[in-house]
Amino acid sequence: GDSVTQMEGPVTLSEEAFLTINCTYTATGYPSLFWYVQYPGEGLQLLLKATKADDKGSNKGFEATYRKETTSFHLEKGSVQVSDSAVYFCALSDNTNAGKSTFGDGTTLTVKP
């Protein structure tokens, strides 16, 4: 079945540091890939997405590129802020299976001033 493997956390960075959260996936079809962010006590917010190979999703300074050859969708940001502290989930949606989403375990990011 489909699966998503995320870099284990927690990750602690200083403000303005470079962020990378690794994500790899296994899927039988041609999935769409997503990064979601969850702030404490809240639901999920879509951060960015990519729907086909070589697409780059970007939003709020975050970006991730759909790499089919390495089955990866790593999240990056050049300069993190304290307000970026949250839990980040990598997910895929298998477009051939009625749209179920499969999530990674989540990576907790803490940015210190």
Place this chain on the structure above:
Amino acid sequence: GAVVSQHPSRVICKSGTSVKIECRSLDFQATTMFWYRQFPKQSLMLMATSNEGSKATYEQGVEKDKFLINHASLTLSTLTVTSAHPEDSSFYICSARASWGANTEAFFGQGTRLTVV
């Protein structure tokens, strides 16, 4: 963008009672909605897929008689936790897809924090 509203956001109930959680797509029709459960500091686990006008499809290990799902219209799905017990305390999140097929995304509700005392 598409908005999914989940209600209530927080609920505390006594052990043995039932709790209903609503998931509404506010500005689009959703033939399929999904219900997830999230334990503290863990990922989201799919509980069931809710299809409008038909029975929900439950994931392995999810008790269908305990977690009743109804998808009576294209904009509303409900999850009822029956005879709730403290171990049912969790964060429940729904999502809805705007259309079925390639290049679509699921829009998530705000989640419901259920505490059973």
